[in-house]
Amino acid sequence: MSFTTHTTRSGFLLPSIHSVPPFFTEQPNPTTQSQNISQWTRLILAYARHRRLFVLRLEDAETSGGDWDEVLRNERINRRVLPSHLSAIMESMITNGQAVYEPPKQTRAVLLYWRLPEEWAEVLHSWATDTANLNTILTFYEITDPPVPSPLSDIPITLLRRVIAVLAKTGRAQVISTGRTGSGEENEGVRFFSGGK
Amino acid sequence: MALRRYTGSVDGTIPIPALLYNDEELLASQENIGIYSGLQKSPDHQAGSVHVTSHRLFYVDSHKASSRSFAMDLSHVTRTDHYAGLFTSSPKLTLYLAASNYPSSSANSRNEPANVFESWECEVCSYRNPPGLSPAAANVCALCGVPRSAVPAPTSRAPFPAKQLSSSLPASSLSSTTSSATSSPAPPIASDLVACSACTFLNHTSLRICEICNTPLPRPAIDARKSMKSAPSSRPISPALSEDGNDPMQHILKLSFRKGGDKAFYAVLKRALKSQAWEGKGIGKNARRGSVTRGSMTPEAASGPVVRRTGIDGILRTVETSAQNSESDLSNALQDLEALMVKAKDLVHLAAELNEKLTASSTITTQPPRAPTASPFSSSYSSTSTPAPSNAPLFSTTTLVPSTEPEEAAFIRSSLSQLGLQMSNAPVTMDMIRDERSWIEELARELAGVLQGSADGLAGNKTGKFIGIMKERGIVALDEVWGGWNRARGVALIPPSTFLQTLPHLPAYTSPPIRSRVFKSGLSVLHTPPYTHAAFASRLVGTLVMAGPQTGAQIAQEENITMGLAGDMIVAVEADGEICRDDEGASIKGGGSGSGVEVRWWVNIFRDYMWDGQD
Known part of the structure; x- marks a missing residue:
């Protein structure tokens, strides 16, 4: 009864536990269940980091063809994560501060903190420093979609605000705040300062 | 003719309600009726109205109401027939009248007023019975239900056979005159007035009670008129009567409904006949009695052997009769059972003898045959205080039995035990034991025998073929044990509460000790040491490690226990975190509800897992 790791097409190394069927079943025993969920959390965050995925939805467990298929499904052992199971995992991640509901006041989608906002803050500041953007005003668009790809590319605006x-x-x-543009879109900018005051 | 024989003339000018007895009730009326006497039309009664009451049938002629009207007691009617009519023929109602005991119309019509409209005092309770009741009701005291006995009426109203009618006419007229003379001292006055017997006021003849003091009036005038009118008319036909008395046509009266209304009238008449109101307002009037007296009940018979059921007397008699009936019914019903019991006694005797013989032949000395009536447990258990010695007799018997014909003996014994005739193993009952504590302990000992199969146990037998409930199975549900125990006992069954009290004592009398266990689902079981939680868990984990994941069914098969039991035990192990589950409901293809979703059990793979994936 030995299971091996598996490398997906996207180059992600799945842990061996992903090949064990009970991994995909909710465990009635609370201890076992918490172990199960912690492994799942670790796997999901690792995969999100690997693929730079920020959002996890229940739909990803309900339907196939999404970004998460490689993790939430395992064709080799004919198992998938049931939505109820994924919901429990998401809930646990929220409790541990590893994700937030996005948008808030619903439980079907979460914004994953595979880096905590504090970590992101450091990344963002160092990026601004490295790209010599200190003391200049940058729009959010310039941060999320820079001409040279950065670690912050495609970061969701909500996360960026945080x-x-x-x-x-x-x-x-x-x-x-630069007021509203003609199209009614709120146009915001940010200016970075060096170091702490 | 039937008309003459059964009917009495009434004065149709008097409105019908005034002609009724006090306990009589007018039920229905129908106009435009013609009367047939026998098969012939009765020429004098072709246009009139008919009224049916609870007691009588009245015909009131529309032309000559005073002379041609008549009344007939419904008690004469034995059966009725309805003819719906065809073309010009009108619908008809045929009344078949009782042939044998019709009353003499003249005697009846004359005696009735004298008898009915007269108050009388009951001999027993001195109750003054009011006049105006129907003949049947008037013959019984309304208060105490005792029949009126010492009155002249029954003797004077003795049935007159038809042949004596003509000859008895003078006699009956004589008796009527004497009775009227005694009951009404005031002689008939030539004028139309009647003197009141109480206040001497001269009342009009139509009145029945005195206008002044409400005393019932004697009716000399009407009597006189009746005798005047009926006597001449009855005399010419009386010879014919005596000749054709047996002709059935003479006992038929037909009502021809010239203008319809027959169906409604027939329904009312049938109901009146069925209720038999003329038999008196009896208390215990039941169907059986009704069928017996039906048709033979006449006013004469009322004072005869047939007992009226009214008042206290009636109640007492009814109670007596019903008690007798139920007693006889019961004794009849139980006769079969008694016969069976006699046979059963023989059978038990036979079984006892057989058992003794078998014991004598199969066992030599180690096991003396027990008397069927002795309490085997108290005697045998007093010598065996620990479980180990109690197994000794089993051993000895099993080795000894083969020396004789073991198969036949076993067959006979098992047959006997299946019949519930096992003599040597009477169950422990409360009255054998002194206090409750030892009672429970004895029960535990007995239960141990049932479970593990000892020679002293209830179901244990000397052939050694019996295997206790738990001899081959390490774990048994409590309900099965309870049922099996009580089946082995056969009598003096153990209630569940006592059973539960017994369980804690069980390990002391069993080897290996049998303990009880309650699962999370509420299922209670008895189990041997291999089926304790710890033993089972380690065994299960070992199996899973060795043979890989298994379904509940596979585990149940392996352990030789039921699926439900296995499920409960596995869940208990899962609660410890030793194992985890793989639900097929999580499969991509197949699975899902209704497609035989199965849970596979795995060793807990999470417990010692070290992350080996990408970080």
């Missing part, structure tokens, strides 16, 4: 808010707390960033 990250900037973390930086603002320590006085390393300042949100500048």
Whole structure:
């Protein structure tokens, strides 16, 4: 009864436990269940980091063809994660601060914190420093979609706001509202400052 | 003719309600009726109205109401027939009248008023019975139900055979005159007035009670008129009567409904006949009695052997009769059972003899045959205090039996035990034991025998063929044990509460000790040491490690236990975290509800897992 790791097409190394059928079943025993969920959490976050996925939805467990198929399904042992199981996993991640419901006040989709906002803040600040964008005003678009790919590419705006808010707390960033554009879109900018004050 | 024989003339000018007895009730009326006497039309009664009451049938002629009207007691009617009519023929109702005991119309019509409209005092309770009741009701005291006995009426109203009618006419007229003379001291006055017997007021003849003091009036005038009118008319036909008395046509009266209304009238008449109100308002009037007296009940018979069931007397008699009936029914019903019991006694005797013989032949000295009536447990257990010695007799018997014909003996014994005739193993009952504590202990000992199969046990037998409930199975549900135990006992069954009290004592009398266990689902079982939780868990984990994941069914098969039991035991192990489950409901293809979803059990793979994937 030995199981081996498996490398997916996207180059992700799945743990051996992903090949064990009970991994895909909710365990009535609370101890076993918590072990199960912690392994799942670790797997999901690792995969999200690997694929730079920020959002996990219940639909990913309900239907196939999404970004998460490689993790949530295992064709080799004919097992998949049931939505109820995924829901329990998501709940546990929220409790541990590894994710937040996004948008809030629902439980079908979460924003994954495979880096905590504090970690992101450091990443963002170092990126701004490295790209010599300190003391200049940057739009959110310039951050999420820079001409040169950065670790922050495609970061969701909601997460970006949180990250900037973390930086603002320590006085390393300042949100500048530039009013509304003609199309009614809120146009915001951010200015980064070097170091802490 | 039937008409003359059964009917009495009434004065149709008097409205019908006034002609009724106090306990009589007018049920229905129908106009435009013609009467047939026998098969012939009765020429004098072709247009009139008919009224049916609870007691009588009245015909009131529409032309000559005073002379041609008549009344007939419904008690004469034995059966009825309905003819719906065809073209010009009107619907008809045929009344078949009782042939044998019709009353003499003249005697009846004359005696009735004298008898009925007269108050009388009951001999027993001195109750003054009011006048105006129907003949049947008037013959019984309304208060105490004792028949009126010492009155002249029954003797004077003795049945007159038809042949004596003509000759008895003078006699009956004589008796009527004497009775009227005694009952009404005031002689008939030539005028139309009647003197009241109480206040001497001269009342009009139509009145029945005195206008002044409400005393019932004697009716000399009407009597006189009746005798005047009926006597001449009855005399010419009386010879014919005596000749054709047996002709059935003479006992038929037909009502021809010239203008319809026959169906409704027939229904009312049938109901009146069925209720038999003329038999008195009896208390215990039941169907059986009704069928016996039906048709033979006449006013004369009322004072005869047939007992009226009214008042206290009636109640007492009814109670007596019903008690007798139920007693006889019961004794009849139980006769079969008694016969069976006699046979059963023989059978038990035979079984006892057989058992003794078998014991004598199969066992030599080690096991003395026990008397069927002795309490075997108290005697045998007093010598065996620990479980180990109690197994000794089993051993000895099993070795000894083969020396004689073991198969036949076994067959006979098992047959006997199947019949519930096992003599040597009477169950422990409460009255054998002194206090409750030892009672429970004895029960535990007995239960141990049932479970593990000892020679002293209830179901244990000397052939050694009996295997206790738990001899081959390590774990048995409590309900099965309870049922099996009580089946082995056969008598003096053990209630569940006592059974549960017994269980804690069980390990002391069993070897290996049998303990009880309650699962999370509420299932209670008795189990041997191999089926304790720890033993089972380690065995299960070992199996899973060795043979890989298994379904509940496979495990149940391996352990030789039922699926439900296995499920409960596995879940208990799972609760410890030793194993985990793989639900096929999580499969990509197949699975899902209704497709035989099965849970496979795995060793807990999470417990010692070290992350070996990508970080």
